[in-house]
Amino acid sequence: MYSTSDIRNGLKVEIDGQPYMVTYFQFVKPGKGCAFTRTKLKNMLSGNMLDRTYKTGESLEPADITDATFQYLYEDGEYFHFMNTETFDQLPMEPKAVGDAKNFLVEQMEVNVMFFRGNPVSIDLPNFVELQINYTEPGVKGNTAQGATKPATLTTGHTVNVPLFVENEEWLKIDTRTGEYVERARR
Amino acid sequence: MHPAGLRARAAVLHALRSWFAAHGYLEVPTDTLVPSPAMEEHLYALAVADGFLRTSPEFALKRVLAAGLPRIYEIGPCMRDREAGPWHRREFTMCEWYRAGAELGDLMDEVEALVAAAATALGDSPPRWRRTTVRAAFQQATGVDPARAAAEDLSGHDEPWDDAFLRRWVTDVEPTLTGAVFVSDWPASQAALSRVHSDGAWPTAQRFEGYLNGVELCNAFLELTDPAEQRRRFLVANVARAAAGEAPHPVDEALIEAVGRMPRSAGIALGVDRLVAVLHGEENIDAVRC
Secondary structure, X not given: OEEHHHOOOOOEEEEOOEEEEEEEEEEEOOOOOOXXXXXXXXXXXXXXXXXXXXXXXXXXXXXXXXXXXXXEEEEOOXXXXXXXXXXXXXXXXXXXXXXXXXXXXXXXXXXXXXXXXXEEEEEEOOOEEXXXXXXXXXXXXOOOOOOOEEEEEEOOOOEEEEEOOOOOOOEEEEEOOOXXXXXXXXX | OOHHHHHHHHHHHHHHHHHHHHOOOEEOOOOOEEOOOOXXXXXXXXXXXXXXXXXXXXXXXXXXXXXXXXXEEEEEEEEOOOOOEOOEOOEEEEEEEEEEOOOHXXXXXXXXXXXXXXXXXXXXXXXXXXXXXXXXXXXXXXXXXXXOOOXXXXXXXXXXXXXXXXXXXXXXXXXXXXXXXXXXXXXXXXXXXEOEEOOOOOOEEEEEEEXXXXXXXXXXXXXXXXXXXXXXXXXHHXXXXXXXXXXXXXXXXXXXXXXXXXXXXXXXXXXXXXXXXXXXOOOOHHHHOO
């Protein structure tokens, strides 16, 4: 168990069966009362924020959170398969746990997998990945209108908006946090 | 250490002392090493030699007030153990003053004038204060009437009512106290050394706190002048302290005797480090201390 004096940014605690990370904390002591620590916590599964105030001396349950580096192998229609880069153990992950990361996974990519109580629950991707276009409407020659875009479907199935000059089968740099096109990648 | 913060601190200290001198207040330095450090259950004093470092100059100043000086103040160091954070520090600077015959509204006026003097000394415009009650602020922020709510309904925790009230207060009410605001009429159980007003459904302490930009700046009492009630509160606090596994604080007999001779009066303690830090736009009090 943690005590209120252990509270710091990044501390991982379990509340109502969910893992949370402390993102803000402040010692407060009202004029004529006991001391508290005011916290803001981020749900590590949903991303939702929670405000909690702990009385000095109260205990907090540590969240059983671990992580490890895995290489993405393949998808078999039911599971996404990864391999631990240290132990070479294979790990099948349900699409639900992979979440939106599936839009950016390419074979042999290294990712960080987070486990809650021993179960894989989420994937931490690099901020930027390079993905290839599967299909986009051919560009219209001479069209240089500022800011005009068209949809492009990537090999992962994810669709991004790209400038009109981008061609089929080109490689793109994608920001995994926003899912958006950044620039063309040189290959 | 920030030179700009220290210059602001010196300017504010000068402004405070000038204001007190101009309004007939006498500066009275009292001992920092005292026989009894505090009454309140949630204050932790540092024991030194055969006494304690004071957590506030309250007891000593009340003896001066009882001795016949009607307007007194002290600015000096106080020490509270187990307090550390951006707005808390084990050693801090307190400005405390007492005025015979004053009511709480008079002290609100004086805080407004003092803060205006301090702001002016820093080249800022004085804040505009509003005045509300604990009950109104609580209801506005939470929709819950603290006068009618049980502990469970206040915080969702199984805990003493005062803890539940304060947990909800610091979580949901304090963040709504923006700007400059006085909050009066606290629950009677949080009266400390103030008089209790027991008319109506909800007995309240005749006490207010001032908040400046969300930081608790000062705490004022219409002072208790009943020595028997003062002794009873000392004993109640010591019972609570013992129940929490803490050593009791010596009952200050000289204070209890002085309380019986004190004129009707109001007194207030204001955190000087906090005042300077907030006016100077700092995020913590260390920025304005050496």
